[in-house]
Amino acid sequence: MNDICDTMFLYRGEHDACGNAAGVSHAVVGFLELNAGQLAEERPSWSTLVFVLRGRLRVSLSGCTDCEVGAGYFFLVPTGSVFCGEALEPVTLISYSFERYALCHGMSMSSLYKRLSSLSGEESSLFLLPVISLLREELEVTLHAMQARMPCLYYQVYKVDILFLMLRNLYDERQLARLFGPILSEDPDFKEKVLRSYSEVNRVKELCGLLHMSPTSFNRKFQSVFHMPAGEWLMLKKKESILRDIRLTRLSLVEIADKYNLTPNYLMAFCKERFHKTFSELRKSCAGENT
Secondary structure (H helix, E strand, O other): OHHHHOOOOOOHHHHHHOOOEOOOOOOOEEEEEEOOOOEEEEOOOOEEEEEEEEOEEEEEEOOOOOEEEEOOEEEEEOOOOOEEEEEOOOEEEEEEEEOOOOOEOOEOHHHHHHHHOOOOOOOOOOOOEEOOHHHHHHHHHHHHHHHOOOOEHHHHHHHHHHHHHHHHHHOOHHHHHHHHHHHOOOOHHHHHHHHHHHHHOOOHHHHHHHOOOOHHHHHHHHHHHHOOOHHHHHHHHHHHHHHHHHHHOOOOHHHHHHHOOOOHHHHHHHHHHHHOOOHHHHHHHHHHHOO
């Protein structure tokens, strides 16, 4: 392992100058190492599979109940979701980002969506899958290359291709349908556009404008894909984001209100109406949960 991690790739200058060098903003494969107590927070532009290779992590993810994830498990962070992880002990993660993917010619995301409709499960729970040993070996090789600063975007895209082929062959349709469930849809393009864009707006009308759709067409499509009115869905997302900021940041009531274009008085009323507690009670109770 040390030999691989100490590798110095030849022609480093040429690789770094190449237009296909994967900088942080363009990387599709990444890794993260956290010490106990450290936090990581991100809203990925693309849906991302996160693998916990070492350690234990407390995960908070939009729409899911907080849970602990130990080494040897992985999960999906959908496009537009806010991911927050707290290392309960030293943690090593590797992540793979993707956009509108097929597992292979014989299994598309559309076929998984059809499979998902026949399954029932607790949608508010983060769905975890164990890392099978053969996949673990592949992940470790990729991690070592990333730690040694393998710069090529082509290499990373190739690794995502390998990952999806391994998922197709190592896990059954039921498991994969549950894993990718949050991004599956009868209209995946529309769903992805909404998930990417909703955090930029405060009102349904603004979201219609971003997607260049009339309110009538947008609302009809939204109801079909998300199975609830767009205004109700946006309110749920705002509620999730505000609660996460109260729980996981040190931002004051005034700072959080400003972040969401609210007045402090409105935010206090919002907490009482939506969470049935005052801002101070929410922060105090959450601090107690984390001690």
